[in-house]
Amino acid sequence: MKTSTDHHTWYSSFAKATARYAGRPRTFTLAVAVIVVWLVTGPLFGFSDTWQLVINTGTTIVTFLMVFLIQNTQNRDTEAIQVKLDELIRATQGAHNALLDLEELEADNLDAFKARYLALAAAARAQLDLGEQDTDTPEA
Structure with missing residues (x-):
């Protein structure tokens, strides 16, 4: 069967x-x-x-x-x-x-995570422009 x-x-x-x-x-x-x-x-x-x-x-x-x-x-x-x-x-x-199931989140919650990572990326680029490293973990 x-x-x-x-x-x-x-x-x-x-x-x-x-x-x-x-x-x-x-x-x-x-x-x-x-x-x-x-x-x-x-x-x-x-x-x-x-x-x-x-x-x-x-x-x-x-x-x-x-x-x-x-x-x-x-x-x-x-x-x-x-x-x-x-x-x-x-x-x-x-x-x-908390990032494990992002694909399951509603758009508003996903946008909040995205905004956080966009800010981290902008800060890392600013560090690079100053000749600094961008390989740390800021939250640690």
């Missing part, structure tokens, strides 16, 4: 493989070849509405499906990067653990 997890694993694997293949030069070359064949056949079909409908329908379907597959892959990659960054923050002595 298949479980929901089996379905998600199958879909994730399929999405990942599709996104990987879609980004290859061979796939792009194939897409260009399809367009060239379509263009060359234009005179054969008298540049008819049906001839135009074929390419419009085909590209719309492919684009529609690719959006979901690539978004799935992008979401998974983003989550993995966030977990890796969270681990680096957690494992770094003196790092602020």
Whole structure:
């Protein structure tokens, strides 16, 4: 009996493989070849509405499906990067653990953190302009 997890694993694997293949030069070359064949056949079909409908329908379907597959892959990659960054923050002595879940915060709270770090960056640049180091940890 298949479980929901089996379905998600199958879909994730399929999405990942599709996104990987879609980004290859061979796939792009194939897409260009399809367009060239379509263009060359234009005179054969008298540049008819049906001839135009074929390419419009085909590209719309492919684009529609690719959006979901690539978004799935992008979401998974983003989550993995966030977990890796969270681990680096957690494992770094003196790092602020409050930064671990910034991607979950509302915009106002995120803006407050951003303003704090913008101020730190400005202060560090001012130190550099004075010929000083900018590699300390100001909160320590």
